[in-house]
Amino acid sequence: MLLILLQAVSAELTPPAATEPVVTQSYFDLLLKGGWILLPLFLLSLLSLYVIIDRCLVLKRLGSKDPVWFSRVWELVQEQKPEKAVKFCHGRSNASAKVVAAGLKEYKSDDQAIQDAMQIEARQQISIMESQMNYLGITASIAPMLGFLGTIFGVITIFYNISITNDLSIASISDGLYQKMICSGAGLFVGIIAYTGYYLLNSRIDRIVLGIDKDSNEILKAIRSIKRGEIAEVEAEED
Template sequence: MNLFVLLQATQAATAQLTETAEAVPAEGTSYFSLVLKGGWILLPIFLLSLLAIYLIIERWLAISRMGKNDSIWMSRVIELISENKTDKALRFCLERPYASGKVIAAGLKEINNTEKDIEDAMQIEARQQLSFLERGMNYLGITASIAPMLGFLGTIFGVILIFYNISMTNDLNIANISDGLYQKMICSGAGLLVGIVAYSGFYILNGRIDRAVVNMEKAGNDALKAIKAARKSEQTGKE
C-alpha cells in the first residue's frame, strides 16, 4: 500500500514538473528575470563579481607593465654600468616602469658604498616591488572563498523559508516546493560562477607574479655582477 502511494506521488510530481518546465518558454522567461528570482543574496554576489573582474583586469595590466622582460633595455643598462656611467644607467632605469628597473636603481644609488650595501638595497627594493605586484590579490582570494559560501547561504535560507511555509500552511505541494527551490538554487549557481572566476584569476595572476619575480631577481643579479666587474676593472686600471 505504501509503495502504491509513493508511486502515485512520484508520478504526480513528475507530471507537475513537466508542466512547469513546458510553461517557462511559453511565458517568455528570460535569463535575466530568472536570475533575479534568486533573491537579495545576489546583490553581494554581484558586487563580489564586479570586484573580482576589476582586480583581475587591474592586476593583469599592472603585472604586464611592471614585470615586463625587456632584454634590449637590460642590455643597455648592463652596458652603461660596465662603462662606469652609473648616472646615465640610473636615469635609464628610472625612466621605465619595470620592477627590475626599480631594483637596479636602488643598487645604483648605493654605488659609492660597499657591495654588501648595494646588495641589501636591491633586496629591500625587490621586496617592495613584490608587495606592489601582489597588491589586491588577497581580496581576490577572499572573493573566491566567500562568493560560493554566500550562494549556499542564500539557498539554505530559501529552503528554510520553504519548509517554514509548509509548516504554517500544512500544504505539501510539490509545485510550490520545486518552484521555491529552483529559485533559491540560483544563488548557489551564481556564487559558484563568481568563485570559479575569482579562483582562476587568482592562480593565473600568481603565476605571472612568480615569473615577474624571477625576471626581477635575474636582472638584479646581472646588474650586481656588472657593478662588481666594473669596480674590479677600475681598481686594476688604477694599479
C-alpha cells in the same frame, strides 16, 4: 442509441478548449528568484572583475620585457657610467629597471649596500604588484559561502510553503527550489572567477619576481667584476 449518436455529434461540433499558453521566463527573471543573496554576490563579482583588470594592467606595465634596456644598462655599467645607467633606468616602467636603478645609486658603496638597496626596492615593487590581491582571496572564500546561505534560505522557504499549504506538489515548493539552486550556482560562479584570477595573477607575479632576481644578479655581477678589476689595478700599481 439515438441519444448516443446525438452526444457524439455534439462532441464533434464543440470546439476544443483552448490550451493555456506556456509561460516562458527570461534568465533575468529566473535570477531574481534567487533573493537578496544575489546582491552581495553581484557586488563581489564586480569587485573581482575590477581587481583582475586593474592587476592585469599593472603587471603588464611592471613585467614588460625590454632586452634593449638591459643590454644598454650593461654597457653603461661596463663603461663605468652609473649615473647615465640610473637615468636610463628611470626612463623605463618595468619593475626590473627600478630595482637595478636602486642598486646603481649605491655604486660607490660595497656589495652588501648595493644588494640591500636592490632588495628593498624589490620588496616595494612586489608590494605594488600584490596590492588588492587579498580581495580576490576573500571573494573566492566568501562567495560560495553566501551561495550556501542562500541554499539554506531556499530550503527554509520550501518547508514553510509546505507547512502553509500542506501540499507537496512542485508548484508549492518551486520558489524555494529556485532560490536554492540559483544561489548555489551564483556563489560557485563568482568564487570560481575570483579563485582563477587570484591563481593566474600570482603566477604572473612569480614570473616577474624571477625576472627581477635575474636582472639584478646580472648587474651585481658586472659591478663586482669591475670593482675587482679596479682593485687589481691598484695593487699592480703599488707593486
